[in-house]
Amino acid sequence: MWPRRRRIAALAIVGLLGACDDDREAGAPRDTSTALATAGSTASPAAVASTTSVGTARTPLPGFGEIAIRIRDALGEVVDACVLLAADVSSRGEGLIGVSDPDLGGYAGMLFQFDEPSTAMFHMRDVPIPLTIAFFNEGEYVSSADMAPCPQADVSCPTYAAAGPFTHALEVPSGRFAALGIGEAARLDVAGACPPPG
Numbered sequence: 001m002w003p004r005r006r007r008i009a010a011l012a013i014v015g016l017l018g019a020c021d022d023d024r025e026a027g028a029p030r031d032t033s034t035a036l037a038t039a040g041s042t043a044s045p046a047a048v049a050s051t052t053s054v055g056t057a058r059t060p061l062p063g064f065g066e067i068a069i070r071i072r073d074a075l076g077e078v079v080d081a082c083v084l085l086a087a088d089v090s091s092r093g094e095g096l097i098g099v100s101d102p103d104l105g106g107y108a109g110m111l112f113q114f115d116e117p118s119t120a121m122f123h124m125r126d127v128p129i130p131l132t133i134a135f136f137n138e139g140e141y142v143s144s145a146d147m148a149p150c151p152q153a154d155v156s157c158p159t160y161a162a163a164g165p166f167t168h169a170l171e172v173p174s175g176r177f178a179a180l181g182i183g184e185a186a187r188l189d190v191a192g193a194c195p196p197p198g
Helices: 089-094
Strands: 051-054 065-072 078-086 110-118 121-123 131-137 140-147 166-173 187-190
Touching (some): 131 187, 140 187
Parallel strands (some): 051 078, 078 110
Antiparallel strands (some): 065 078, 065 187, 110 166, 131 140, 131 166
């Protein structure tokens, strides 16, 4: 069950005010029983070392969509996951405000999606759990940062920026990057609809 959510701008993306926000796949896994519900996958199954699925039993978070992602690490290992999707100004501004469930209702994380490369910064005002964020530009890893909770009363919450422009930012509870294969040379692909909850 999700905690009661407060509708204030927390985990907001700094710098979006006044900015124009024109919200404008990787290969098939070897084990097709864990394949994402995608269409048009073109890479050869032999190119994938192994596939793991994350986030199959889920409780939706009101105000957010969900989307399947595929992460390929530097060794070719593939992780398929279902994440919450923040793809417009409102949902990106809301983020994980007030969410205290370290399992995020069964989702592997939250994906912030931009139609154009962005240099927006993130902060953790009123986010009670520590998060790690990874920035990707057109699927390519840019950088990552650990983000500590920041009480709402604290007016000097630090901001977190990517090392360069990005089209996607993936937030996960701290300590879970390794399980998702996120690190230098990782690639993130948006892979369509999540499989039905299991």
